[in-house]
Amino acid sequence: MTCPICSAKTNPRHRPFCSKRCADIDLARWLGEGYAIPSDNPEDADEVIDALEKALASECPKPH
Numbered sequence: 001m002t003c004p005i006c007s008a009k010t011n012p013r014h015r016p017f018c019s020k021r022c023a024d025i026d027l028a029r030w031l032g033e034g035y036a037i038p039s040d041n042p043e044d045a046d047e048v049i050d051a052l053e054k055a056l057a058s059e060c061p062k063p064h
Contacts, residue, residue, distance in 0.1 A: 001010040003018035005025050010016055017023040029035050039045075 001016060002008065003010055003022050004016060005022035006018060008018040008022075011018050014020055014023050017026065
């Protein structure tokens with residue numbers, strides 16, 4: 001098995017990666033939204049839009 005980041009041989013200690021460095025690179029990609037799981041479900045999009053609208057409304061009160 002090879003590392004999905006750099007294609008080096010996998011180290012059992014960091015499997016499926018070859019090193020902690022490559023594992024950290026992969027984690028950073030997930031956290032930085034470099035990876036995404038696509039969805040064809042329109043309800044997911046509606047839920048995200050609703051959540052964003054609520055978050056923005058609580059941060060920026062409407063003027064009087």
